[in-house]
Amino acid sequence: MRYVSTRGRAPELGFEEAMLAGLARDGGLYVPETVPQLGPEAFAAMAGLPYEEVALRVLRPFVGDDLPEAELRDAIAQAYAAIAHTARAPMVQLAPGHFLLELFHGPTLAFKDFAMQLIGQLFSRAMQKRQDRITIVGATSGDTGSAAIEAFRGLPRTDVFILFPEGRVSEVQRRQMTTPDEANVHAIAVKGDFDDCQAQVKAMFNDHAFRDEVGLSAVNSINWARVLAQVVYYVTAAVALGAPHRAVDFTVPTGNFGDIFAGNIARRMGLPIGRLVIATNRNDILHRTFATGRHEKEGVEPTMSPSMDIQVSSNFERALFEAYGRDGGAVSQLMDELRDKGGFGVSQGAMEALRETYASGRASEEETRDTIRRIHATTGEILCPHSAVGVKVAEEHLDPARPMVTLATAHPAKFPDAVEAATGLRPGLPKRMADLYDRPERVTPVDNDLVALQDLIRERRTT
Numbered sequence: 128m129r130y131v132s133t134r135g136r137a138p139e140l141g142f143e144e145a146m147l148a149g150l151a152r153d154g155g156l157y158v159p160e161t162v163p164q165l166g167p168e169a170f171a172a173m174a175g176l177p178y179e180e181v182a183l184r185v186l187r188p189f190v191g192d193d194l195p196e197a198e199l200r201d202a203i204a205q206a207y208a209a210i211a212h213t214a215r216a217p218m219v220q221l222a223p224g225h226f227l228l229e230l231f232h233g234p235t236l237a238f239k240d241f242a243m244q245l246i247g248q249l250f251s252r253a254m255q256k257r258q259d260r261i262t263i264v265g266a267t268s269g270d271t272g273s274a275a276i277e278a279f280r281g282l283p284r285t286d287v288f289i290l291f292p293e294g295r296v297s298e299v300q301r302r303q304m305t306t307p308d309e310a311n312v313h314a315i316a317v318k319g320d321f322d323d324c325q326a327q328v329k330a331m332f333n334d335h336a337f338r339d340e341v342g343l344s345a346v347n348s349i350n351w352a353r354v355l356a357q358v359v360y361y362v363t364a365a366v367a368l369g370a371p372h373r374a375v376d377f378t379v380p381t382g383n384f385g386d387i388f389a390g391n392i393a394r395r396m397g398l399p400i401g402r403l404v405i406a407t408n409r410n411d412i413l414h415r416t417f418a419t420g421r422h423e424k425e426g427v428e429p430t431m432s433p434s435m436d437i438q439v440s441s442n443f444e445r446a447l448f449e450a451y452g453r454d455g456g457a458v459s460q461l462m463d464e465l466r467d468k469g470g471f472g473v474s475q476g477a478m479e480a481l482r483e484t485y486a487s488g489r490a491s492e493e494e495t496r497d498t499i500r501r502i503h504a505t506t507g508e509i510l511c512p513h514s515a516v517g518v519k520v521a522e523e524h525l526d527p528a529r530p531m532v533t534l535a536t537a538h539p540a541k542f543p544d545a546v547e548a549a550t551g552l553r554p555g556l557p558k559r560m561a562d563l564y565d566r567p568e569r570v571t572p573v574d575n576d577l578v579a580l581q582d583l584i585r586e587r588r589t590t
């Protein structure tokens with residue numbers, strides 16, 4: 128299996144190299160040269176299998192010969208043992224034809240654990256094999272950072288630096304990043320928003336001298352391995368609802384477009400997915416793109432679903448690459464326009480291609496609050512604000528011909544203030560992290576400045 132860059136000017140790589148590279152050297156994102164197909168029989172045979180077995184069957188063709196099957200199986204087993212539910216990604220029914228896929232039973236209570244626990248295993252095996260060291264730098268609006276720190280804390284040969292927007296993550300998210308005391312994890316509070324943090328990470332990758340000096344790697348969904356790991360739960364959910372014999376729709380609370388792009392990969396593998404519905408909060412660049420055909424940045428506004436307070440949606444580049452017939456030159460031009468002019472128009476043909484797969488919707492703050500209240504009152508299920516954005520948008524896209532699955536991307540206890548304001552109930556943390564509020568915090572505040580960040584990383588690396 129080979130991976131190519133969305134900008135068409137970086138070397139093709141195998142799975143492990145693409146995972147370690149993170150971002151391609153031309154600034155693009157790696158995607159598989161071709162998407163492996165699984166036939167209806169292969170999907171039918173997955174019904175009732177443990178999550179880990181489905182993961183092995185889905186991931187294997189993308190990993191190719193880079194990891195022997197027994198090692199991949201072992202990495203998967205170790206990764207998902209950390210998820211505190213036997214089904215790993217259980218589903219509950221909200222209404223006739225509408226299901227909620229709970230992706231928040233992992234160690235940091237968000238869907239990020241599914242990918243991060245696995246790539247923690249894969250990175251450490253690769254580093255051991257290569258006798259090499261690595262510096263991971265990630266940007267987070269709250270959940271990626273905590274999941275990455277949890278997955279990589281204490282791992283030899285690895286440092287993890289997480290940039291988060293100061294004052295713009297929930298207290299639980301912040302404490303999950305600042306309370307681990309292992310020397311190889313570093314929480315950095317940047318004076319800016321998530322887009323600033325993500326732009327600094329990309330700038331570090333595009334500074335090739337720095338990249339090579341520190342052995343830079345990524346754990347954001349710019350890293351293909353992150354997206355790949357997230358394909359698996361689309362398969363387990365669809366198969367549980369009758370795929371391949373019937374098609375299923377998914378609604379995905381969306382920010383950086385990594386999670387929903389994983390759904391697109393599942394669909395291209397042959398899983399019968401009808402529509403993938405993008406659900407945004409009021410930072411709605413993606414919804415506006417589908418409504419108008421123009422992809423236009425606006426300022427990031429803080430919301431009660433802070434993990435989706437994103438305007439530069441990095442994986443949309445992967446979707447554009449497909450919609451433009453894999454024309455890396457065209458994608459480079461669009462990304463230059465986004466950087467220089469703050470937006471670009473999507474061609475009519477590309478918009479048509481995108482609309483064949485995706486639909487979109489948006490939830491205001493009031494609608495989000497009302498959805499948390501209403502779903503709790505009618506079903507007893509307590510939604511986090513991100514999942515509530517998804518449920519509200521999903522309800523506008525229900526199709527009697529197909530079941531709808533909304534992804535519940537985080538546990539409500541990560542956002543107790545928003546949930547309490549909507550329901551009057553304050554969700555508590557699971558017992559295993561009950562002392563989170565008592566642990567001492569360790570965080571370094573830094574200006575939104577590339578040189579300051581690079582100096583800090585050079586100085587703090589333990590490797």
Ligand SMILES: Cc1ncc(COP(=O)(O)O)c(C=O)c1O
Pocket residue numbers: 237238269270271348380381382383384385386387434435513514536537
């Ligand atoms: C809880 C939660 N929901 C939804 C999202 C959006 O996911 P994506 O960035 O993959 O679109 C995020 C952040 O990524 C998140 O942390």
Ligand SMILES: N[C@@H](CCOP(=O)(O)O)C(=O)O
Pocket residue numbers: 266267268269270271272346347348349382383385434435
């Ligand atoms: N919502 C994310 C933002 C980063 O997304 P990623 O999937 O690209 O890592 C977060 O919680 O950090």
